[in-house]
Amino acid sequence: xxxxxxxxIISLFxxxxxASYNAYSQEYKLKSSYIGILPSVLFEPYDTIExxxxxxxPFVYEYKFNRETGIQFRxxxxxxxxxxxxxxxxxGGTLLINKYxxxxxxxxxxxxxxxxxxCTYTFNQIDKINTSTVGIExxxxxxxxxxxxxxxxxxxxxxxxxxxxxRKFIGTKNGFKPHFGVIFHMxxxx
Numbered sequence: 001x002x003x004x005x006x007x008x009i010i011s012l013f014x015x016x017x018x019a020s021y022n023a024y025s026q027e028y029k030l031k032s033s034y035i036g037i038l039p040s041v042l043f044e045p046y047d048t049i050e051x052x053x054x055x056x057x058p059f060v061y062e063y064k065f066n067r068e069t070g071i072q073f074r075x076x077x078x079x080x081x082x083x084x085x086x087x088x089x090x091x092g093g094t095l096l097i098n099k100y101x102x103x104x105x106x107x108x109x110x111x112x113x114x115x116x117x118x119c120t121y122t123f124n125q126i127d128k129i130n131t132s133t134v135g136i137e138x139x140x141x142x143x144x145x146x147x148x149x150x151x152x153x154x155x156x157x158x159x160x161x162x163x164x165x166x167r168k169f170i171g172t173k174n175g176f177k178p179h180f181g182v183i184f185h186m187x188x189x190x
Contacts, residue, residue: 031147034062036187038074042090051082053089060185062098072096074185076122085126092122096137112141118157129169130162133179147189155181 042053057077064070080089101113116137135157
């Protein structure tokens, strides 16, 4: 997957979001912006050195176009803990288009199901690996109050490792490997 292809995927997400713009319902309690934290620990499937990586900038921002559609950005700045070489490893971000399934439950119910499409790009500056990931992210948003939510999602997808060095490093000829994550974040709507 080239940079041009990744740019096209991101552009498609933005166009789909813009096309679904609607005015907010006055009775809808959650606001249009969301800021949260996404604590994460990473164990890479190719990681034979038994390193652990922690996201040290676990920032999430979402803008909701309406009560059912939003665009979300998540930062990735991972710090690797390894006895031979500690340091910042992966840098990048994830872009999602969220579809909240608000019609499945009453409006004041504390659970809102969500399904998302996502794309992620990271550069691992320790291992010199470029990775793009695309997939879906089904989950639930728990409304703790009118402004605070907790989100739990699954993240099946596929990783693409750019360039021959990245492919050789992780041991794939075509550059593709499966991806799976469990995502947890919490934050405030304003």
